[in-house]
Amino acid sequence: xxxxxxxxxxxxxxxxxxxxxxxxxxxxxxxxxxxxxxxxxxxxxxxxxxxxxxxxxxxxxxxxxxxxxxxxxxxxxxxxxxxxxxxxxxxxxxxxxxxxxxxxxxxxxxxxxxxxxxxxxxxxxxxxxxxxxxxxxxxxxxxxxxxxxxxxxxxxxxxxxxxxxxxxxxxxxxxxxxxxxxxxxxxxxxxxxxxxxxxxxxxxxxxxxxxxxxxxxxxxxxxxxxxxxxxxxxxxxxxxxxxxxxxxxxxxxxxxxxxxxxxxxxxxxxxxxxxxxxxxxxxxxxxxxxxxxxxxxxxxxxxxxxxxxxxxxxxxxxxxxxxxxxxxxxxxxxxxxxxxxxxxxxxxxxxxxxxxx
Amino acid sequence: xxxxxxxxxxxxxxxxxxxxxxxxxxxxxxxxxxxxxxxxxxxxxxxxxxxxxxxxxxxxxxxxxxxxxxxxxxxxxxxxxxxxxxxxxxxxxxxxxxxxxxxxxxxxxxxxxxxxxxxxxxxxxxxxxxxxxxxxxxxxxxxxxxxxxxxxxxxxxxxxxxxxxxxxxxxxxxxxxxxxxxxxxxxxxxxxxxxxxxxxxxxxxxxxxxxxxxxxxxxxxxxxxxxxxxxxxxxxxxxxxxxxxxxxxxxxxxxxxxxxxxxxxxxxxxxxxxxxxxxxxxxxxxxxxxxxxxxxxxxxxxxxxxxxxxxxxxxxxxxxxxxxxxxxxxxxxxxxxxxxxxxxxxxxxxxxxxxxx
Numbered sequence: 001x002x003x004x005x006x007x008x009x010x011x012x013x014x015x016x017x018x019x020x021x022x023x024x025x026x027x028x029x030x031x032x033x034x035x036x037x038x039x040x041x042x043x044x045x046x047x048x049x050x051x052x053x054x055x056x057x058x059x060x061x062x063x064x065x066x067x068x069x070x071x072x073x074x075x076x077x078x079x080x081x082x083x084x085x086x087x088x089x090x091x092x093x094x095x096x097x098x099x100x101x102x103x104x105x106x107x108x109x110x111x112x113x114x115x116x117x118x119x120x121x122x123x124x125x126x127x128x129x130x131x132x133x134x135x136x137x138x139x140x141x142x143x144x145x146x147x148x149x150x151x152x153x154x155x156x157x158x159x160x161x162x163x164x165x166x167x168x169x170x171x172x173x174x175x176x177x178x179x180x181x182x183x184x185x186x187x188x189x190x191x192x193x194x195x196x197x198x199x200x201x202x203x204x205x206x207x208x209x210x211x212x213x214x215x216x217x218x219x220x221x222x223x224x225x226x227x228x229x230x231x232x233x234x235x236x237x238x239x240x241x242x243x244x245x246x247x248x249x250x251x252x253x254x255x256x257x258x259x260x261x262x263x264x265x266x267x268x269x270x271x272x273x274x275x276x277x278x279x280x281x282x283x284x285x286x287x288x289x290x291x292x293x294x295x296x297x298x299x300x301x302x303x304x305x306x307x308x309x310x311x312x313x314x315x316x317x318x319x320x321x322x323x324x325x326x327x328x329x330x331x332x333x334x335x336x337x338x339x340x341x342x343x344x345x346x347x348x349x350x351x352x353x354x355x356x357x
Numbered sequence: 358x359x360x361x362x363x364x365x366x367x368x369x370x371x372x373x374x375x376x377x378x379x380x381x382x383x384x385x386x387x388x389x390x391x392x393x394x395x396x397x398x399x400x401x402x403x404x405x406x407x408x409x410x411x412x413x414x415x416x417x418x419x420x421x422x423x424x425x426x427x428x429x430x431x432x433x434x435x436x437x438x439x440x441x442x443x444x445x446x447x448x449x450x451x452x453x454x455x456x457x458x459x460x461x462x463x464x465x466x467x468x469x470x471x472x473x474x475x476x477x478x479x480x481x482x483x484x485x486x487x488x489x490x491x492x493x494x495x496x497x498x499x500x501x502x503x504x505x506x507x508x509x510x511x512x513x514x515x516x517x518x519x520x521x522x523x524x525x526x527x528x529x530x531x532x533x534x535x536x537x538x539x540x541x542x543x544x545x546x547x548x549x550x551x552x553x554x555x556x557x558x559x560x561x562x563x564x565x566x567x568x569x570x571x572x573x574x575x576x577x578x579x580x581x582x583x584x585x586x587x588x589x590x591x592x593x594x595x596x597x598x599x600x601x602x603x604x605x606x607x608x609x610x611x612x613x614x615x616x617x618x619x620x621x622x623x624x625x626x627x628x629x630x631x632x633x634x635x636x637x638x639x640x641x642x643x644x645x646x647x648x649x650x651x652x653x654x655x656x657x658x659x660x661x662x663x664x665x666x667x668x669x670x671x672x673x674x675x676x677x678x679x680x681x682x683x684x685x686x687x688x689x690x691x692x693x694x695x696x697x698x699x700x701x702x703x704x705x706x707x708x709x710x711x712x713x714x
Contacts, residue, residue: 033532037553039539040532095496099489124649129538132456135492136534139452142499143528150521156513163520164507171500175390175397177493181486182396196394292481 004354007347014061014074021076022060022083023052025148046111046137047144051090054106054256058352059085059210065348066214066228069341077152078214081162085210087145088170092177094138098131099181100265106256111137142170154217162216169209176200183268194270195237202243203236223336230331235349238324241317242353244269248305249314260301266292270320274313275304283307325349361711364704371418371431378433379417379440380409382505403468403494404501408447411463411613415709416442416567422705423571423585426698434509435574438519442567444502445527449534451495455488456538457622463613468494499527511574519573526566533557541623541649551627552594559600560593580693587688592706595681598674599710601626605662606671617658623649627677631670632661640664682706 026048033040060082067078096102097110104110109117116130123129146163154162179197183189211228212220220228246255247262248271262269268291276287287307290300308314328349332342383405390397417439424435453459454467461467466474473487480486503520511519536554540546568585569577577585603612604619605628619626625648633644644664647657665671685706689699 036529036532036557037536037550039535043532043535091496095492099492101485128458132538133535135452135456136531136538139448139495139499139534140528140531142496143524143531147521147524147528150517150524156517160507160513160516164504167500167504167507171497171504172393174493174497174500175393175400177496178396178400178490179394181489181493193394200393 003343003347004351007344007351010344011056011061011348014064014079015057017079018057018060018064018082018086019052021080021148022086025080025083025087026051029144043133043137043140046114046133047087047090047141049114050094050105050111050137051086051141053108055086055089057086059089059206062207062210062348063214065341065344066211066216066220067218068214069337069345070215070218070220070224072338077154078217081149081152081154081217082210082214084145084149084166084213087141088166091138091141091145092170092173094134094141096177098134098138099177102257102261104257110134152217158217158219162213165216166209166213169204169213172200173205176205189268189273191270191273194268194273198237198240199233202240203233205236206239207236208232221336227331227335227337231328231335231345231349233328234324234331235328235352238321238328238349238353241270241321241324244271245314245317245321248308260296263291263296263301263304264294271308271313271317274316275308275311278311278313279307283311321353325353360700360704361708364701364708367701368413368418368705371421371436372414374436375414375417375421375439375443376409378437378505379443382437382440382444383408386501400490400494400497403471403490404444404447404451404498406465406471407451407462407468407494408443408498410465412443412446414443416446416563419564419567419705420571422698422701423568423573423577424575425571426694426702427572427575427577427581429695434511435571438506438509438511438574439567439571441502441506441523441570444498445523448495448498448502449527449530451491451498453534455491455495456534459614459618461614467491509574515574515576519570522573523566523570526561526570529557530562533562540625546625546630548627548630551625551630555594555597556590559597560590562593563596564593565589578693584688584692584694588685588692588702588706590685591681591688592685592709595678595685595706595710598627598678598681601628602671602674602678605665617653620648620653620658620661621651628665628670628674631673632665632668635668635670636664640668678710682710 026044030041030044030048033044060079063082063085064074064078068074093105094111097105098112102110103113112130112134114130115133116126119129120126146166149159149163149166152159176197176199179193180201183193183197186193208229211232212225215225215228244262247267247269248259250259252258272287272291276284279287286303290296290304293300329346332345335342383401387398387401387405390401417436420439420442421431421435425431428435450462451468454462455469459467460470469487469491471487472490473483476486477483503523506516506520506523509516533554533556536550537558540550540554543550565586568589569582572582572585601619601624604624604626605616607616609615629644629648633641636644643660647653647661650657686703689702692699
């Protein structure tokens, strides 16, 4: 088995255990909601549908791995705690879909669309009602997310430290989101602004937060925490670049959404920024016209792809991605962690940016 | 000084200390946001404007009082921790205003309206942009809210226990909110449904959560926590009834919003439910027509008031309110807490439902 297969099998093993605990946690929330009101149960069931309906569980896997890198084993307690990242993810995505007015997520109705359809004909304004229910569903998730960690048997000191980190990281995601909705409206956007979104929305949230929150529960030293941070930031930025490239050049099956959705949203990715910088006058005019146009055609999409390739913007992004992955792996070389965990994290860095989906 | 003046002066003393800490906490968040991006600072400044712009600080005062009832003193640590309830309150209200599409809060622009106005002409859809920014501002508040408590010097065990309670209570507020938007659309509503909203949105959140979260930090026994719960639930329900009565019969100055806004929203209060039950056929038809009509007239408002009085619905609500206050005060009679704290809580029960604003 080569490293990439081994990484995949380790992820699979963790994913299965995480899915079992996640389902159990949601079942617990549902039985509490039953003592309140049928409308509360309906809300938890939607959170359940959304959370169990898909997702690669990368964040909980990394939290478990942060723990294992010190403790050497992983048990039910850490798996249970790690589910917090999936509930946080549901909270963020459910709200995201309201803000972006996305109708589909993993080829299913988004939460607001689901409630909108379900209550059509029964309420005065189904769309607004659906949005309100989705805001509440997200809020509920945000409050339930950390309860499983609080209930684990880790020491109170470590739980407090881990919690403080999680809350801090999730707060910075909000800042990243603000930047993300601010950027498409801004007159001038720099490469730094875009990497910053990657840093807050992806690097800190998807990699650093999960890894550190698990390592803290195992009592990691400050020097290990620092090494994990130096691994996480470039890897997260690489991951974001990968996402942007896939968002334009992937297939709908690979990315779980239409391939023109980033363009229609007017998302200013590094890919688009570089292409704009290097474009001829007529190419730049086309980019300005197409970017953010909700009615762009198949031909427009193909033209943008062509510009991104011919200006070398795709190559530039791919090269940056490769450099960032090397930087990430370098940070772990001297970290005093379990060899298996190190092998996994080095392999995962390659896997996460080479992955097709 | 009679008891009601004494209660007011104790509240005032606490409120001043809370306001100082709250401003300091927000200043800290702002300086962190400065290291991120100007758009992050803008977001924290809106949270600051909203949070410091008004509010009676009842929840933090009760958290301090829960602590003092055991510890006998109150210090900077508990005052700082207690600010969590104001940040949670901002989180909930900012989202509420999006869901209710309220334009005014304490006679100032709500958060979504503020962003909508500020970005008009600069973004494609100012209203949707304002709503998105408000969703993010609320989310940010929800994540920042508990950080000050985590950073206090209380023991990790007590902080974990207090935190778990806070998160659990705030989650039940979401359930109360679901009920609250569900009720106006429901075909059949019972007194029990309405009292349940009062229980989750007001009693547990406004009284029980704050009192218990403070008492836990002081190491309160289970029997004291139980007495506080038995005090909180009826008092919160009484408080809700008071709110509903004021919402119809108060002046705009007293309630901080137009007196017809509950009616326009179609809010099914106990007052309205009882009036509907006891109304003549023509009165019932009028109530059905007026309730939830965003264009109702001054005459409609006066007619609803007349029905609520003539059917005895107002008297019924006021009597229930009085009974609930007595029940609340009764629960504290044998509680082993500091005499001054007991005197305050008994006086506060009267004060909170007799208050004009």
